[in-house]
Amino acid sequence: MDYIKNIKDIYFGEGAIKELLKDSIFPHNFKSKLFFIDKFFMKKKIFKKFISNNDSVFYVDTSSEPSTCSIDKIIYDLKKKNIPDVIIGIGGGATLDTAKAVSNLLNNCGPSEKYQGWDLLKKDGVFKIGIPTISGTGAESSKTSVLINFKKKIKLGMNSRFSIFDKLILDSNLTKTVPKNQFFYTGMDTYIHSFESLHGSYKNSLADLYSKEAIKLVVQVFNSRNIKSKKNRKNLMLASYLGGLSISMSMVGVVHPLSASLSVIFGIHHCLANCIVMRAIKEFYPYNYNEFWHLAKKQRIFIPRLNLKYNKILFNKLINSTLIHKKPLQNALGKNFKKILNDEKLTELFKKM
Numbered sequence: 001m002d003y004i005k006n007i008k009d010i011y012f013g014e015g016a017i018k019e020l021l022k023d024s025i026f027p028h029n030f031k032s033k034l035f036f037i038d039k040f041f042m043k044k045k046i047f048k049k050f051i052s053n054n055d056s057v058f059y060v061d062t063s064s065e066p067s068t069c070s071i072d073k074i075i076y077d078l079k080k081k082n083i084p085d086v087i088i089g090i091g092g093g094a095t096l097d098t099a100k101a102v103s104n105l106l107n108n109c110g111p112s113e114k115y116q117g118w119d120l121l122k123k124d125g126v127f128k129i130g131i132p133t134i135s136g137t138g139a140e141s142s143k144t145s146v147l148i149n150f151k152k153k154i155k156l157g158m159n160s161r162f163s164i165f166d167k168l169i170l171d172s173n174l175t176k177t178v179p180k181n182q183f184f185y186t187g188m189d190t191y192i193h194s195f196e197s198l199h200g201s202y203k204n205s206l207a208d209l210y211s212k213e214a215i216k217l218v219v220q221v222f223n224s225r226n227i228k229s230k231k232n233r234k235n236l237m238l239a240s241y242l243g244g245l246s247i248s249m250s251m252v253g254v255v256h257p258l259s260a261s262l263s264v265i266f267g268i269h270h271c272l273a274n275c276i277v278m279r280a281i282k283e284f285y286p287y288n289y290n291e292f293w294h295l296a297k298k299q300r301i302f303i304p305r306l307n308l309k310y311n312k313i314l315f316n317k318l319i320n321s322t323l324i325h326k327k328p329l330q331n332a333l334g335k336n337f338k339k340i341l342n343d344e345k346l347t348e349l350f351k352k353m
Contacts, residue, residue, distance in 0.1 A: 034084035038091030093137030100145035136186030138244025190243035196253030200331035210246035253332035257325035
C-alpha cells in the first residue's frame with residue numbers, strides 16, 4: 001500500500017500569481033515570509049509587489065544545482081535570525097528544491113545529508129508554497145527535494161511526504177521568457193520520468209494514469225508548430241504537475257541514474273543531462289528513444305554531445321555514481337541490474353553520449 005499526500009490548494013491558470021497578494025493563501029496569524037527566487041529575476045520587478053517589509057528574499061544562483069553544502073550554509077545563516085512562518089519558492093526545479101529542503105531542515109535537526117534517502121524526515125517542515133516559472137521537472141508536485149552530495153559523489157533527494165508543498169500557484173504566464181531549447185529540455189524531464197515510471201516494477205494504476213496523461217500532453221506540445229503558444233505553455237505546466245505526482249507514487253528507471261552521474265561528475269544540469277543520456281538508452285526504451293529524437297529533430301533542438309575519451313579513473317567515477325542508485329535501477333532492470341549494467345556496458349553507454 002502506498003501513502004499518498006495531496007497538496008492542499010492549487011491555483012491554476014493565467015494570472016494565478018495574483019493569489020499571492022491575498023492573506024487567505026497563508027496560514028492564520030503568519031508574520032513573516034522567506035522568498036527563494038531564481039536569480040534570473042533579481043533585476044526584474046515582476047515579484048516585487050508581493051514582497052513586504054517584514055519579508056526576506058534569497059536569490060538562488062541556479063548556475064549550479066542545489067547541494068547538501070549550499071543548503072546547510074543557508075540553514076546555518078537562517079538559524080541566526082528569526083525562522084519564517086512561510087517559505088515561498090519561485091523558479092525552476094533547483095529553486096523549488098532549495099525551498100523544500102530549507103523548509104524541511106528548519107524543523108528537522110541535523111545536516112541535509114542525514115535526510116537523503118526515503119522517509120527519513122520526522123517532522124513536517126515550515127509551511128511552503130511552490131510557484132514554478134518553468135515546466136517539466138515536477139518539483140512543484142513531487143515528494144522529493146534533490147541535492148548533490150559532492151562528498152559522497154551522489155545526487156539523491158529527501159524523498160518524503162514532508163517534502164511536498166502545502167500550496168501551489170501554477171501560472172503559465174510565468175514561463176513566457178523561457179528560451180526554446182530550455183523549454184524543451186525541461187519539458188522532456190516530465191516525458192522521461194513518466195515513461196520510466198510506466199516501464200518499472202514499482203508501477204501502479206494511479207501513477208500510470210498520471211504518467212500516460214503527462215506523456216500525451218508533452219508529445220502534443222512538442223509536435224505542434226508553436227511550442228510556446230498560450231495553450232502549450234498551459235498544457236506543459238499541467239503535464240509537469242501530473243508527472244511530479246506520478247513519480248511520487250512510483251520510481252524512475254535507467255535514464256535518471258545515468259543523468260545523476262553526469263550532474264555529479266560534470267555539473268550538467270538535470271534536464272539537459274537527461275536529454276544527453278537519451279542517446280544511449282535505445283535498447284532499454286526503444287519506442288521512447290525514437291519518439292524523443294523525432295520531437296527533438298522536429299523542433300530543431302540542440303542537444304550537445306559529451307564526446308568522452310576513455311579514461312579509467314573518470315569512467316570509474318561515472319560508473320560508481322550511477323550504480324549507487326539501486327532503487328531506480330532495480331525498478332527498471334530487476335535485482336540483478338549489476339549483471340546487466342556491468343562496467344563494460346556502462347562504459348559503452350557513456351561513450352554513446
